[in-house]
Structures are given as structure tokens and as C-alpha cells.
Amino acid sequence: MAAQKVSDYVLARLREWGVEHVFAFPGDGINGILAAWGRADNNPAFIQSRHEEMSAFEAVGYAKFTGRLGVCMATSGPGAIHLLNGLYDAKLDHVPVLAIVGQTNRSAMGGSYQQEVDLLSLYKDVASEYLQMVTVPEQLPNVLDRAIRTALGRRAPTAIIIPADVQELDYSPPTHDFKMVPSSTGIDWPTTVPDDDALVRAAEILNAGTKVAILAGSGARNARAELEHVADLLGAGVAKALLGKDVLSDDLPYVTGAIGLLGTRPSYEMMRDCDTLLTVGSSFPYTQFLPGYDQARAVQIDIDPTFIGMRYPNEVNMVGDAATTLRALIPLLTPRPDRSWRNKIEKNVARWWSVMAAEAAVTADPINPMRLFAELSPRLPEDAIVTADSGSAANWYARQLRFRADMRGSLSGNLATMGPGVPYGIGAKFGHPARPVIVFAGDGAMQMNGLAELITIKRYWQLWDDPRLIVTVLHNDDLNQVTWEMRAMSGAPKFAESQTLPDVDYAAFAAGLGLHAITVTDPEQIGPAWEQALTANRPTVLDVHCDPNVPPVPPHATYDQMKQAGAAMLKGDEDLRGIVKEGIKIKAQEFLPHPTQ
Structure with a gap:
């Protein structure tokens, strides 16, 4: 039986992680991996685009709509360069994507060889969460596993560079020795919830408001029922950041639709007139469309501490999963008896859809x-x-x-x-x-x-x-x-x-x-x-x-x-x-x- 090569191991490890598709375009910088695909009966499936940038975008679309890891692959030099725009799309929209790219042989590095590009320098920004080049087989399992975990955990693109000659080496696992790094697949995620004091302070602010506006982003997608419950308790309207358009149904009468440059009049008016703002799972950047800084008291919920408290002067910044945090908050909220604010929002939303129908006609x-x-x-x-x-x-x-x-x-x-x-x-x-x-x-x-x-x-x-x-x-x-x-x-x-x-x-x-x-x-x-x-x-x-x-x-x-x-x-x-x-x-x-x- 032929020895397993590094290229064979790469595909086998992707299968262990449940990767079913790799969006890619061929080139001689990944010939070793392409040959391994032939030996692996095209598992995971090689999906050939017409251009590497499209491979990256396809991986982003796959990840956005499944919540799973998107994987793309390209050859050295121009192929790796072409991936960049799609990877930046993943980086800015916080989408888990892994890029695997080829490189010239180790012996040619530094020799101005054909298609030799300093990929570590080129990728250090777009794959800033994790970027590594594999130079020996024993390095591979840890590098690949860590790139996948980091992409999923940080919701970001990561990248692995595998020189062409390394792909052809016989695979040997890390040994139980000094300076060897073993690895394992799989990950179990924790449920992150703010502490009780933060929940109490947030509830006090939300209960005190009489004109509550909610801004929901893509980070609230798993919290549909909880968002609806909170909006009903507070008599609030809900505006949606563009990436959160599918978070709540537009048939709900208090959902004001998009906000910002492409937004709706009801969203604009709600933010203009509210006295309290609850932001859930959004880092919406256009602050001119949010309430005036001295106008509203504000609470934010986000799973990522690096994107919280940066768009509005919130009084409470809670790091936590949207659904879990809202469920913990709901028992502390007081139902709003006065529905005049909600009624005004619903009236504005109904008129807006009538205007949209008239404009379309x-x-x-x-x-x-x-x-x-x-x-x-x-x-x-x-x-x-x-x-x-x-x-x-x-x-x-x-x-x-x-x-x-x-x-x-x-x-x-x-x-x-x-x-x-x-x-x-x-x-x-x-x-x-x-x-x-x-x-x-x-x-x-x-x-x-x-x-x-x-x-x-x-x-x-x-x-x-x-x-x-x-x-x-x-x-x-x-x-x-x-x-x-x-x-x-x-x-x-x-x-x-x-x-x-x-x-x-x-x-x-x-x-x-x-x-x-x-x-x-x-x-x-x-x-x-x-x-x-x-x-x-x-x-x-x-x-x-x-x-x-x-x-x-x-x-x-x-x-x-x-x-x-x-x-x-x-x-x-x-x-x-x-x-x-x-x-x-x-x-x-x-x-x-x-x-x-």
C-alpha cells in the first residue's frame, strides 16, 4: 500500500471536519493536492469556478447561508492573489472561511522564482486571525485544525500555505517529542451569557424607556423568537441592519425594515424619535442614522467583545449569545401598558409599504x-x-x-x-x-x-x-x-x-x-x-x-x-x-x- 502523502492527509483531515465542498481553481502550485483528489474519489467535492475570486465568493456564500466553514483553494502566485477580494469580503462580514494556497518549492523560495510571491506578507492582513505556512509534514494537523477552529470561533478568514514540494512528501504525524505539537479535531462551543448585574442594569434602562427602538443585525439570527418577545414586552419597533434583513419577518407590523443609506423612512423616524436603543448582534457603522448621542439611553448585546460599545455611547455593553442573553433578560422586563409608541411605528410601517407599492407601480x-x-x-x-x-x-x-x-x-x-x-x-x-x-x-x-x-x-x-x-x-x-x-x-x-x-x-x-x-x-x-x-x-x-x-x-x-x-x-x-x-x-x-x- 502506497504511503499517505501530505496532500492525501489534507483532504482526509477536511473530511474529518465534515467539509463536503471545496471551491477552487487548479494550478501547478497545488498539483499535489489535485492528484490526491483523484485518489480520494473527489471527496470532498472539488467545485471548479471560472476564476479564483469566484471560488472565494462561493465559499463566503456557502458559509453565510449554512453557518458552516467555507473552504476555497488556489494555486501559488496569481491564484492566491485572486482569492483576496473574496477573503476580504469574509473578513469584513465576519464569515468563517479557510483558504488553502500553494507556494513554490521550498528550495526556490527567495530566488525570484516564477510565480513566487511573499504570501505570508500578502495574506497577513486578510488572514490576520490565523496564517501559517506548512514546511514539514508533522506540522500539518495542528496548523489545519487550528486554522479551522479559528475561522469558526472568530468568524473570520484564515489561510494555510503549503509549498508544492511539501504536498508531495510522505505524511508523518507529530511524535511524542520535544517541540512537536499534536492536535485533534472537533470543538464544543460554550454558551456565553452576561452576568446577573449586567442583566439587571440593562433591564432598568429598557424598562425606563417609553420609546424603545431595537436594532437587530445578523448576530441576532438565532434569536428570532426572543427578539419578538422583547419587542412585544417593550412596545418597541425593530429596525434591521442590511446583513440582518432575514432576522425577522417583514410581515411583522412593527418591523421597520432596513436602516442606513439603503434604509426605510420608518427606521429613520424611529431612530430620530426614540429615547432608548437596544442593539442586538449588529455593528452597524453609519452612526448618523442612530439616535443623537445625548438623545437615547442604550444597551448592546453582542457575542464579540471587539465589536461592542464602538458605535454608540451605550450604558451597558453585554457580551453574550443573542438568544441566551435575551432569554435571561426577558423575566426582568416589565410589559409596556402604553402602546402609543408601538402604534405610531406600526402606522408608519403600514404607510411605508403602501408608498413602496405605489413607487413600484x-x-x-x-x-x-x-x-x-x-x-x-x-x-x-x-x-x-x-x-x-x-x-x-x-x-x-x-x-x-x-x-x-x-x-x-x-x-x-x-x-x-x-x-x-x-x-x-x-x-x-x-x-x-x-x-x-x-x-x-x-x-x-x-x-x-x-x-x-x-x-x-x-x-x-x-x-x-x-x-x-x-x-x-x-x-x-x-x-x-x-x-x-x-x-x-x-x-x-x-x-x-x-x-x-x-x-x-x-x-x-x-x-x-x-x-x-x-x-x-x-x-x-x-x-x-x-x-x-x-x-x-x-x-x-x-x-x-x-x-x-x-x-x-x-x-x-x-x-x-x-x-x-x-x-x-x-x-x-x-x-x-x-x-x-x-x-x-x-x-x-x-x-x-x-x-x-
């Missing part, structure tokens, strides 16, 4: 993108997973989609990088092959890398129990979000040379791959297109021709911001006429009478 040339999202909301399967790319698609994802029950959704939150929408969707399908996945991507993101990843979808979709992966392209031939940011933030008109995209037939590209493809150019086609895509027996690309002149203006935009955008467009913006026409029609919906129940 406004005609545009040819399609108002808001209608695309509004038509999907009531059709969303209860177990749907939704991803959105960065850009104007994120605006409508945040404001127009109503999540219910066990629906999941995410995007690149803190890095806000272009391009993860489609690979997130692919990662989600490998994590949940029996659930339908819907991706919203702008045409800029599709041209950047989404089109290539349709080829990945073509290759793998028949492995999924549910074949529905719907890639929805907001086709407006414009890098729309940046165009609007130039107008509103820089006071500059659209610069067509940087913003205008070449026109592409996305549906034809998808059809050429054998995917289901639908082109939508009439708003009346939107509903039937969703029906077709949601009942299709294969992945679908919806190529939806949208009007770039529909403004993604936040409902709390200031007069100065609107004035600056208007002044910028008067300087020679080629879309001025369309923007004035569409902008007036849409903004007017906020001031027309709408039902509040």
Missing part, C-alpha cells in the same frame, strides 16, 4: 426596477434564498423585498464589492441544494464576472435537488449606483465614458449555455416571467430591461443632497430629462395619501 422607460422586486415579494417561496449584488440592485433588495418565515438573504455588506451575487448564489445552492435561490445582479456585475459564472451553473446545476437558481439581471447599460453617487455626493453630472456599459444580450448568452432564459422589456411581462422562472426545471436568467433614470434616492435624503444632485445634472447630464420625469413621479408617492392599515 410608477411607469418608466421601459421598466421601473422597483416593480421587478415588488412583483417577486408575494411569489417568494417560503424557503427561498436571495442574494443581491452591490449597486442599485441592493437599494431595491433592501427596501422592496418583504422576507417571511425562513427566507434567507445576503449581500456583500461591509466591503460592498461588486461581483458576489452570482457566486453567492452558487455557494448557497451547494449548501442548500433543495432550496430555490434568486440572485439580483446589475449588468455591470454581470459583465464583470457573472456571465462567466453562468458557465459554472451550467456545469453543476443537475447535481442540485431543486434546479431553481434564478439570476435576475437589471439591464440598464449603466453603472447606475456610481452614476447616482456622482450626482448626489460629488455634485458631478454623469460621465458617460466611465458609466455607460456596452449592451449585451444576457438572455441569449444564457440560452447558448442551455439555461432557461427570458427577456423582459414590458412591465406586464414581469409577473409571468417570475412564474415561469419559479416553475422551471432548470436555472433561469431573467434579462430585465430597466430604466436607469429611476432614482435610488433614500427616503431621508436631505434637501441639500437633492439640491446638489439637481445642480450636478444641470451641468450637462445626458439623462437629465428622464431623471426629472421619473424622479418627480416616484418622489411624489411619498406625499400622496396612502392607507396606513
Whole structure:
């Protein structure tokens, strides 16, 4: 029997940790591991992307939607470099991902060899929680186990560098000797709860408030029932950070929706008027959307002590698991008899959804993108997973989609990088092959890398129990979000040379791959297109021709911001006429009478 090589051991150890998929792209820097995959009957499964950056994004999407470790792999030099953007996405959104990368032979290091890059220096920031290079076989089990535990425990990317010649060595375990480090797999997590004194102080603050606002982030995802109970006791409203969109159902009348630049008016008004703030599982960075610093008393709950007490001058900063901490807090809370604050929030939320429906119904040339999202909301399967790319698609994802029950959704939150929408969707399908996945991507993101990843979808979709992966392209031939940011933030008109995209037939590209493809150019086609895509027996690309002149203006935009955008467009913006026409029609919906129940 042939001796087990280091490369064989790497895959065997991943299997021991329960890793089922590795998102990767080949190269000679990992040839030893690729050969081991052949000997291991492709276990864990090698999922080949079209580009290493996509491999990293797929690992992030997998980790986000499963809560498990995402693993990606790439060759030395350029392959390792290409992983970086996806790994930074994991770092900034606190997602457990392990990157395994190759390196040139040990004998060539320091010799300016082909594809030799100082990977320890390159990765020391993105994998700051744990980064190590394996130089002898005995080092491997401890390094790999520790990288996995650290990624899971710190919710962060970690990285292991394995030189090509080390991959080919016979594996030998650490011995019971001096300077050997043995290791073992598995980990049992503790339940972290604040002490009783902190709970009492927090309850005193929350009980004293008459206008309580709750901000929930992705760290509160396991605390849905507890959040609802606390909100009912305190008569509070709940705003959701963008990464926490799927924490609570949008059908709850006191859930005000997103907060911040892509947020809703009810969230903005609740934070503006509250006297008490409870933040659970969120490190939402835009403090201008939180209450004034001398306005509200505040309590925060977070599992990570490094991200607590840093966004608002809280009186109590409790480190603990969200669900466990809220359960311990609930017996100390006094039910709020006066429901006037809650009633006001619910009235504002009801009106907001009426406004959103009215804005989505406004005609545009040819399609108002808001209608695309509004038509999907009531059709969303209860177990749907939704991803959105960065850009104007994120605006409508945040404001127009109503999540219910066990629906999941995410995007690149803190890095806000272009391009993860489609690979997130692919990662989600490998994590949940029996659930339908819907991706919203702008045409800029599709041209950047989404089109290539349709080829990945073509290759793998028949492995999924549910074949529905719907890639929805907001086709407006414009890098729309940046165009609007130039107008509103820089006071500059659209610069067509940087913003205008070449026109592409996305549906034809998808059809050429054998995917289901639908082109939508009439708003009346939107509903039937969703029906077709949601009942299709294969992945679908919806190529939806949208009007770039529909403004993604936040409902709390200031007069100065609107004035600056208007002044910028008067300087020679080629879309001025369309923007004035569409902008007036849409903004007017906020001031027309709408039902509040």
C-alpha cells in the first residue's frame, strides 16, 4: 500500500471536519493536492469556478447561508492573489472561511522564482486571525485544525500555505517529542451569557424607556423568537441592519425594515424619535442614522467583545449569545401598558409599504426596477434564498423585498464589492441544494464576472435537488449606483465614458449555455416571467430591461443632497430629462395619501 502523502492527509483531515465542498481553481502550485483528489474519489467535492475570486465568493456564500466553514483553494502566485477580494469580503462580514494556497518549492523560495510571491506578507492582513505556512509534514494537523477552529470561533478568514514540494512528501504525524505539537479535531462551543448585574442594569434602562427602538443585525439570527418577545414586552419597533434583513419577518407590523443609506423612512423616524436603543448582534457603522448621542439611553448585546460599545455611547455593553442573553433578560422586563409608541411605528410601517407599492407601480422607460422586486415579494417561496449584488440592485433588495418565515438573504455588506451575487448564489445552492435561490445582479456585475459564472451553473446545476437558481439581471447599460453617487455626493453630472456599459444580450448568452432564459422589456411581462422562472426545471436568467433614470434616492435624503444632485445634472447630464420625469413621479408617492392599515 502506497504511503499517505501530505496532500492525501489534507483532504482526509477536511473530511474529518465534515467539509463536503471545496471551491477552487487548479494550478501547478497545488498539483499535489489535485492528484490526491483523484485518489480520494473527489471527496470532498472539488467545485471548479471560472476564476479564483469566484471560488472565494462561493465559499463566503456557502458559509453565510449554512453557518458552516467555507473552504476555497488556489494555486501559488496569481491564484492566491485572486482569492483576496473574496477573503476580504469574509473578513469584513465576519464569515468563517479557510483558504488553502500553494507556494513554490521550498528550495526556490527567495530566488525570484516564477510565480513566487511573499504570501505570508500578502495574506497577513486578510488572514490576520490565523496564517501559517506548512514546511514539514508533522506540522500539518495542528496548523489545519487550528486554522479551522479559528475561522469558526472568530468568524473570520484564515489561510494555510503549503509549498508544492511539501504536498508531495510522505505524511508523518507529530511524535511524542520535544517541540512537536499534536492536535485533534472537533470543538464544543460554550454558551456565553452576561452576568446577573449586567442583566439587571440593562433591564432598568429598557424598562425606563417609553420609546424603545431595537436594532437587530445578523448576530441576532438565532434569536428570532426572543427578539419578538422583547419587542412585544417593550412596545418597541425593530429596525434591521442590511446583513440582518432575514432576522425577522417583514410581515411583522412593527418591523421597520432596513436602516442606513439603503434604509426605510420608518427606521429613520424611529431612530430620530426614540429615547432608548437596544442593539442586538449588529455593528452597524453609519452612526448618523442612530439616535443623537445625548438623545437615547442604550444597551448592546453582542457575542464579540471587539465589536461592542464602538458605535454608540451605550450604558451597558453585554457580551453574550443573542438568544441566551435575551432569554435571561426577558423575566426582568416589565410589559409596556402604553402602546402609543408601538402604534405610531406600526402606522408608519403600514404607510411605508403602501408608498413602496405605489413607487413600484410608477411607469418608466421601459421598466421601473422597483416593480421587478415588488412583483417577486408575494411569489417568494417560503424557503427561498436571495442574494443581491452591490449597486442599485441592493437599494431595491433592501427596501422592496418583504422576507417571511425562513427566507434567507445576503449581500456583500461591509466591503460592498461588486461581483458576489452570482457566486453567492452558487455557494448557497451547494449548501442548500433543495432550496430555490434568486440572485439580483446589475449588468455591470454581470459583465464583470457573472456571465462567466453562468458557465459554472451550467456545469453543476443537475447535481442540485431543486434546479431553481434564478439570476435576475437589471439591464440598464449603466453603472447606475456610481452614476447616482456622482450626482448626489460629488455634485458631478454623469460621465458617460466611465458609466455607460456596452449592451449585451444576457438572455441569449444564457440560452447558448442551455439555461432557461427570458427577456423582459414590458412591465406586464414581469409577473409571468417570475412564474415561469419559479416553475422551471432548470436555472433561469431573467434579462430585465430597466430604466436607469429611476432614482435610488433614500427616503431621508436631505434637501441639500437633492439640491446638489439637481445642480450636478444641470451641468450637462445626458439623462437629465428622464431623471426629472421619473424622479418627480416616484418622489411624489411619498406625499400622496396612502392607507396606513
